[in-house]
Amino acid sequence: xxxxxxxxxxxxxxxxxxxxxxxxxxxxxxxxxxxxxxxxxxxxxxxxxxxxxxxxxxxxxxxxxxxxxxxxxxxxxxxxxxxxxxxxxxxxxxxxxxxxxxxxxxxxxxxxxxxxxxxxxxxxxxxxxxxxxxxxxxxxxxxxxxxxxxxxxxxxxxxxxxxxxxxxxxxxxxxxxxxxxxxxxxxxxxxxxxxxxxxxxxxxxxxxxxxxxxxxxxxxxxxxxxxxxxxxxxxxxxxxxxxxxxxxxxxxxxxxxxxxxxxxxxxxxxxxxxxxxxxxxxxxxxxxxxxxxxx
Numbered sequence: 691x692x693x694x695x696x697x698x699x700x701x702x703x704x705x706x707x708x709x710x711x712x713x714x715x716x717x718x719x720x721x722x723x724x725x726x727x728x729x730x731x732x733x734x735x736x737x738x739x740x741x742x743x744x745x746x747x748x749x750x751x752x753x754x755x756x757x758x759x760x761x762x763x764x765x766x767x768x769x770x771x772x773x774x775x776x777x778x779x780x781x782x783x784x785x786x787x788x789x790x791x792x793x794x795x796x797x798x799x800x801x802x803x804x805x806x807x808x809x810x811x812x813x814x815x816x817x818x819x820x821x822x823x824x825x826x827x828x829x830x831x832x833x834x835x836x837x838x839x840x841x842x843x844x845x846x847x848x849x850x851x852x853x854x855x856x857x858x859x860x861x862x863x864x865x866x867x868x869x870x871x872x873x874x875x876x877x878x879x880x881x882x883x884x885x886x887x888x889x890x891x892x893x894x895x896x897x898x899x900x901x902x903x904x905x906x907x908x909x910x911x912x913x914x915x916x917x918x919x920x921x922x923x924x925x926x927x928x929x930x931x932x933x934x935x936x937x938x939x940x941x942x943x944x945x946x947x948x949x950x951x952x953x954x955x956x957x958x959x960x961x962x963x964x965x966x967x968x969x970x971x972x973x974x975x976x977x978x979x980x981x982x983x984x985x
Contacts, residue, residue: 704849705763707756707778709735709744712795713769715823717748719852722826732762760785765845768794775799779807786812791842793817793849797868798966801835801861813838815846818864819853820871828854829871833861855915865966869959877954882907 704726706713713733720726728749734756735741741752753759760766760782770778775796786792788811794804795817805814814835822828830850834843843858850856859867882903889899914921929935942948 702764703730703732703762705753705759705766706731706733706735706769707759707766707782708769708771709733709737709740710769711821711824712819713767714744715819715826715828715853716767716769716849717744717750719823719826720849721748723852725848725852732759734759756781757785760790764789765791765793765849767849768792768796770796772796772799775804776807779804783808786810788812788837791815791838791845793846795819797872798962800966801833805835805837811837813842815842816861816864817846817850818867818872819850821875823850823853826853829874830854830856831859831864831867831871832856833859833864865962866955866959868962869955869957872962873954873958877951878907 704720706717709717713735717731717733720731721728729751731748731750732753733741733744733750734753735744744750745752751762753762756778766782766786768775768778775794786808790812792804792808792812792814793816794814797818799816801814801816804816805812808814815838816833816835817830818832819828819830823830828850830853832843832846832850838846847856847858882900885903885906886896886899889903890896894902910924914924917924919927925939929939
């Protein structure tokens with residue numbers, strides 16, 4: 691059996707504690723990528739309407755309590771809000787063993803804090819995804835706990851790779867990741883709005899302005915991801931001497947565009963560090979519903 695097949699087959703079934711936006715996105719990714727079939731996925735979601743919607747849409751198994759979920763699944767995804775993390779850990783801590791893999795997507799809850807609540811040497815991975823995971827276009831950074839092996843990390847990277855880009859980094863970088871890819875979609879939405887407004891100002895209909903803005907940003911990002919060229923070189927490819935693009939770039943430079951964007955990332959990173967220091971470093975950031983990335 692190939693190495694990847696061995697890794698993917700060695701963890702059994704998937705359990706989700708929390709079936710909100712991020713939990714639902716990961717379930718969608720697992721099924722659409724072929725990493726799991728619906729019968730392999732178990733979900734505990736206390737909101738009955740949300741739970742039923744997941745069951746109707748994806749045909750997953752609904753579980754009535756966390757303890758039963760631990761008995762069914764080997765990979766446990768904590769997709770809950772940081773405010774209830776300690777409560778959930780108290781409910782599942784005794785049932786988790788070194789045979790499980792626990793993955794947390796709760797922003798601001800450190801590996802050290804989670805591990806301190808657990809009674810066993812449970813393999814643990816902390817993930818920082820972002821909202822585009824909802825359309826399988828996310829960017830996720832994963833950090834391993836003390837008892838996570840390379841196979842555990844490979845498994846987790848495959849799970850989050852099913853909803854976009856997934857990379858491994860040391861936990862010390864997660865505050866910067868929050869300021870960049872966690873908060874970054876909001877910066878891009880502001881850019882999209884500004885591009886469309888600029889086009890409307892110059893006479894383009896609103897709907898077409900929005901469509902062209904979104905497609906332009908998506909295409910530019912795709913080109914940056916798939917090209918070996920530095921983004922400065924890609925910019926130069928669009929910029930002709932005395933042309934329209936250089937005139938637009940001059941306007942951006944006059945407005946301090948680069949510096950403002952850099953300050954936005956720095957400000958969000960600083961705030962993530964501040965919020966991570968509150969309540970024992972357990973929570974404090976704005977989130978998507980049910981324990982996904984901060985905004």
